[in-house]
Amino acid sequence: MVNYREIIKLKSENFSNAAIAVNVGSSRNTVAAVIKLAETHELSWPLPEDLSNHKIERMFYPERGHNEGYKLPDFEHIHNELAKPGVTLTLLWAEYCEKCEQEHSIPYQRTQFCDKYRSFAVTTKATLRIKHKPGEVLEVDWVGDTIPVMDAALGVEVPAYVFVATLSCSMYSYVEAFPDMKSHNWIEAHVHAYNFFGGSTRILVPDNLKTGVIKNTRSELILNRSYHEMAEHYGTAVIPARPVKPKDKPSAEGSVKVVETWILAALRNRKFFFI
Template sequence: MRKIRDVLRLSAEGLSTRQMASSLAIGRTTLQGYLDRAHEAGLSWPLPAEMSDSELERHLYPRTAREAARRASQPDWSYVHLQLRRKGVTLSLLWEEYRAAHPDGYGYSRFCDLYSCWEGKLSPVMRQRHPAGERLFVDYAGATIDVIDPETGEVRAAQLFVATLGASNFTFAEATWTQTLPDWISSHVRAFSFFGGVTAQVVPDNLRAGVNKARFYDPELNRTCADLAAHYDTAVRQWA
């Protein structure tokens, strides 16, 4: 409220918005907003001596019908949560859908914050701790990425291999054309080279290229993956 009082005082002294913005170190848009609100509230400098900051705030920021309507147009968070499970659906798309139905609704950042708070109440989070050098988590990202040939303009879909150290979340990622066994093995080799070492365990998500049969504690590896693990003196474990 101190800034607003200063804006009203300097405006009464005849300073331009540019001069006031420079003097008070605030944006001209914000400054003009203060002046507009004061004008709408019928306030001018000098303010009544008995007017406290809380009273000034009530005059400048009354609970308008628009704000009441916004509170009444709460998003259906259960619907938002369900839609986010669909491929290609993002919070940005769902927010645009929400604002189309509620033009006076929440802005995008507030929409995201409120969803995060709602989602955080669904279930407790289990935090896992991994000793340094114990586990490397490997998998392909769910969506492919487009690779464009700079000469022909041809667009080709590529797979995204991701390997992340459990202790530090240090991550290696690369694009390959397929998820077949040769690409799967080669990506591991390049990941080990990138990290400069091999963890005690490598934890895949039962990718078909590397696992013949899924078992919780002891997945059955195909021969090539078993040879890779033996060569690098590591063990392959199921997600846990």
């Protein structure tokens, strides 16, 4: 759906039609038509809070209110309701069907209802594409799940911990298992990853685990001494993710999920005796 509210707002701030088109993801012809219709209907910013994009579309294009007899859902209302705890698309579709029955109109089936909502969400959700330079950032992490290895001497299974290093630009990853997550294995994992990639990156993004980062606050960053010396040796800058902010290293988090499914889960029925 066209973001009518944003177009009217940006026009009131004297943005050009071309700039508005880029900002809202619509063509310049659409932007020009919306601005002309807004002038015709004497709509100016600020608009009432309850005047949604869906309502503006009905005002501008009354013939679009129904599609071949089907009642068009209020997607903005659905979007807001989904933010509430326990609310799902299935529940909202059931409520939508009930409302259609009361109004003697035809509802969309659940699949079409969900598809149309997702199309609406894609066009209205604010996103930012992050551009990565090749070889600039390496994100590292331990996989949350472990893989069992049989200790022949003790006759019991012990956990092996899986290290993941991912290049942010290409998503090319290096994965290796270790008997524990202590400092020497943490450093060794980085060395093996750099050897595998054939070089080091300008920036290294780890989590805030104690083997790498002693303290990470707004005003102070203290790295583990061995980790700091390793970074200096390879000429890379360590910029840890913010505490409780896994989105700071999304490439590594994505690779962790791949490892959990296509390595750990895929090997769940096999027994190993060596790392």
